[in-house]
Amino acid sequence: VRRLFQARAGAGRLRRLARLLPWELVALAAAVLSFQRLRRGAVSVDPSSLLPVVDSLALLFPLLCLAVVVGVAVRLSGWALRAAHRVRGWRWPAAVWALRRLAAGSRLTLALLAVAGLAVGVIAVGVGVSGTEKAAVLDKGRMFVGTDTTVRLRNTLGDRETVPDALRGRGTLVRVTEVAYEERRGRVLVVDPDTFADGVTWNPDWTGADLGALLGLLGPAEPDGSVPAIQVGDASPRVYAASSDVPPLDVVATTPTFLGRGHADAMMIISRDALAGRDLRGFSRYVWTRDDPATAVRALTEAGEPTAGVLTAVAATDGLPVLVVAWTFDFFVLVGAVLAVVAGAALLVAIEARRRATAVAHALLVRMGLRAGAAYGSQVVELAAIAAGAVLAGLLGGVLVLAVAGHRLDPASWLTPVPVPVGLLPLGLLVTAVSAVAVLAAAAVAVRAAVRAPVRELLRG
Numbered sequence: 001v002r003r004l005f006q007a008r009a010g011a012g013r014l015r016r017l018a019r020l021l022p023w024e025l026v027a028l029a030a031a032v033l034s035f036q037r038l039r040r041g042a043v044s045v046d047p048s049s050l051l052p053v054v055d056s057l058a059l060l061f062p063l064l065c066l067a068v069v070v071g072v073a074v075r076l077s078g079w080a081l082r083a084a085h086r087v088r089g090w091r092w093p094a095a096v097w098a099l100r101r102l103a104a105g106s107r108l109t110l111a112l113l114a115v116a117g118l119a120v121g122v123i124a125v126g127v128g129v130s131g132t133e134k135a136a137v138l139d140k141g142r143m144f145v146g147t148d149t150t151v152r153l154r155n156t157l158g159d160r161e162t163v164p165d166a167l168r169g170r171g172t173l174v175r176v177t178e179v180a181y182e183e184r185r186g187r188v189l190v191v192d193p194d195t196f197a198d199g200v201t202w203n204p205d206w207t208g209a210d211l212g213a214l215l216g217l218l219g220p221a222e223p224d225g226s227v228p229a230i231q232v233g234d235a236s237p238r239v240y241a242a243s244s245d246v247p248p249l250d251v252v253a254t255t256p257t258f259l260g261r262g263h264a265d266a267m268m269i270i271s272r273d274a275l276a277g278r279d280l281r282g283f284s285r286y287v288w289t290r291d292d293p294a295t296a297v298r299a300l301t302e303a304g305e306p307t308a309g310v311l312t313a314v315a316a317t318d319g320l321p322v323l324v325v326a327w328t329f330d331f332f333v334l335v336g337a338v339l340a341v342v343a344g345a346a347l348l349v350a351i352e353a354r355r356r357a358t359a360v361a362h363a364l365l366v367r368m369g370l371r372a373g374a375a376y377g378s379q380v381v382e383l384a385a386i387a388a389g390a391v392l393a394g395l396l397g398g399v400l401v402l403a404v405a406g407h408r409l410d411p412a413s414w415l416t417p418v419p420v421p422v423g424l425l426p427l428g429l430l431v432t433a434v435s436a437v438a439v440l441a442a443a444a445v446a447v448r449a450a451v452r453a454p455v456r457e458l459l460r461g
Contacts (some may be wrong), residue, residue: 024071120394126332141313171289233266245282
């Protein structure tokens with residue numbers, strides 16, 4: 001009667017249409033639109049404003065991409081559960097029993113898979129993107145100032161050409177001079193190839209070249225007076241020849257960027273050996289070290305080297321436009337943790353809701369010859385299937401987001417280097433371990449409730 005006279009006429013038609021139209025296609029269309037916005041940048045900075053302009057739709061791409069991956073996983077799992085009714089193989093009764101329960105409660109199974117998969121995926125996206133952007137911010141700071149801590153020495157003609165013993169193995173001494181050309185700024189960086197790697201952090205992904213290989217190309221001046229140099233930028237060696245402090249340069253390698261570039265439009269890197277016997281008054285001395293500023297300044301002061309200023313990689317990029325993306329995805333981690341709690345609570349509610357059915361099935365199967373331990377194994381197989389599907393879907397979504405959008409979510413794209421996605425292996429191992437503990441505990445709760453079920457629970461209609 002209700003179906004004929006009270007239900008809306010188009011309700012059934014709309015319900016059938018909703019079933020025919022997969023919702024993951026809607027998420028895919030939104031993800032494509034969001035990606036088009038993301039290609040133009042998620043964060044832009046207006047010099048006239050103190051606040052960055054954030055494109056919310058572009059920042060939603062990781063979540064939309066994750067929704068597509070989890071939606072496809074749920075859709076495939078639904079098809080697999082429908083086919084599970086025809087599965088035979090009673091040589092493993094505990095596993096078949098678990099598969100039958102999953103197929104019988106397919107709606108609950110898919111709901112748990114979707115919520116848990118979104119929880120794992122949101123945590124993976126949050127941790128991955130936040131870690132990638134924070135590491136990129138630090139790398140950009142290192143590229144700007146040279147290393148973690150840069151200390152300028154007061155006098156430019158000091159006798160010391162090495163770092164103090166307290167900084168040995170974690171520091172290097174460099175010289176820098178500036179050259180102006182065509183209303184632009186160039187820089188010459190003089191390094192000690194033997195100790196340069198001690199004071200800096202280098203990632204081959206920044207330039208596609210190994211630091212040792214680049215430094216190995218440098219050396220003393222050639223017989224004709226030219227000096228081997230590594231070129232950064234498009235300024236030719238003739239530009240630097242106009243400065244009386246810079247010797248003639250012979251480019252032996254080029255690289256898109258290099259440490260200590262600062263505000264310079266172009267740079268040349270040469271070896272300290274190339275300046276032997278030359279007048280070095282135009283070069284400023286700096287100590288680059290991976291130690292903290294207080295340790296570096298104290299070591300230099302005790303060695304009799306007065307300092308003139310300190311720069312750090314963290315302070316160089318400590319600005320709201322740079323950190324806004326990292327903060328946003330830190331919030332995503334919190335949202336993922338909340339979803340994980342919701343998934344765990346839903347699992348416990350589902351176990352309690354079918355407590356009587358589990359107790360009855362356990363009592364019957366034990367009397368049919370199934371070992372008591374097989375009941376626990378069956379519960380473990382059932383819950384492990386849901387947990388494994390959620391972990392795989394979530395981590396796959398996180399890896400896909402990092403691969404596609406990790407470098408596009410760069411909050412400071414005008415600075416080099418580009419972000420290098422962090423690995424999700426530690427997070428994957430942690431999530432797997434937590435999921436395994438949760439599965440074992442939930443299976444123990446379900447079996448304990450079935451074993452201790454009172455007689456009235458088994459006889460209740």
